[in-house]
Amino acid sequence: xxxVEQHPSTLSVQEGDSAVIKCTxxxxxxNYFPWYKQELGKRxxxxxxxxxNVGEKKDQRIAVTLNKTAKHFSLHITETQPEDSAVYFxxxxxxxxxxxxxxxxxxxxxxxP
Amino acid sequence: GAVVSQHPSRVICKSGTSVKIECRSxxxxxxxxxxxxxxxxxxxxxxxTSNEGxxxxxxxxxxxxxxxxxxxxxxxxxxxxxxAHPEDSSFYICSAIGQNTGELFFGEGSRLTVL
Numbered sequence: 001x002x003x004v005e006q007h008p009s010t011l012s013v014q015e016g017d018s019a020v021i022k023c024t025x026x027x028x029x030x031n032y033f034p035w036y037k038q039e040l041g042k043r044x045x046x047x048x049x050x051x052x053n054v055g056e057k058k059d060q061r062i063a064v065t066l067n068k069t070a071k072h073f074s075l076h077i078t079e080t081q082p083e084d085s086a087v088y089f090x091x092x093x094x095x096x097x098x099x100x101x102x103x104x105x106x107x108x109x110x111x112x113p
Numbered sequence: 114g115a116v117v118s119q120h121p122s123r124v125i126c127k128s129g130t131s132v133k134i135e136c137r138s139x140x141x142x143x144x145x146x147x148x149x150x151x152x153x154x155x156x157x158x159x160x161x162t163s164n165e166g167x168x169x170x171x172x173x174x175x176x177x178x179x180x181x182x183x184x185x186x187x188x189x190x191x192x193x194x195x196x197a198h199p200e201d202s203s204f205y206i207c208s209a210i211g212q213n214t215g216e217l218f219f220g221e222g223s224r225l226t227v228l
Contacts, residue, residue: 032215043206043219044157089156095215100147101208105156 002027004092006104013080014112021107023090024072030102032095033073035064038087038106047088048075051095080111115141115211119220126197127228134192134223136207142187143209148180151204151222160205163190197227 003026031052036044066073090104116139149157169182181193206222
């Protein structure tokens with residue numbers, strides 16, 4: 001089955017700096033890679049995703065890159081703000097309906113004002 | 114995006130009782146829903162895949178007789194924690210895949226505390 005690894009587990013950055021979180025996956029059949037942000041006690045919220053036919057996707061301060069050959073994908077947050085502080089999860093899936101999503105172990109991001 | 118609603122958000126029960134958690138897809142039909150368990154400061158652990166009209170598929174190590182899952186309609190899946198014990202205390206979250214995009218949408222989560 002799929003195995004998703006995520007690093008680092010914790011990350012502290014100064015406000016305004018960039019944050020990068022990296023994930024690797026093992027199953028070359030995975031073709032959909034979402035990133036979720038989870039604030040304490042709340043549900044995970046999708047913040048950005050990328051499909052295997054694309055190498056990079058950007059949405060304002062958030063970007064995701066995918067390297068299919070190396071089987072890794074990364075989340076980039078620029079100009080970080082205190083409200084970016086949360087736990088971020090990566091996931092990998094085969095995007096056919098009903099397929100499971102496999103999650104990374106999470107990264108706790110703290111943005112220091 | 115698609116909306117998934119989960120109820121109750123918090124529940125406290127006595128040891129030995131059973132608790133039912135509901136997960137509804139409000140504006141789409143979900144043939145498949147997923148149930149996760151999350152411990153503090155840890156990732157989402159998939160418990161089972163709930164399939165409409167058929168038996169749930171449980172992950173290794175998850176007791177199917179303890180965590181009963183029923184997916185009786187295309188918009189509702191329920192998780193019943195039977196004979197709950199304090200070690201069952203956790204945050205339980207359901208999710209469903211949106212019909213057109215393949216995106217995964219989560220319910221609000223249910224925090225179970227077993228006394």
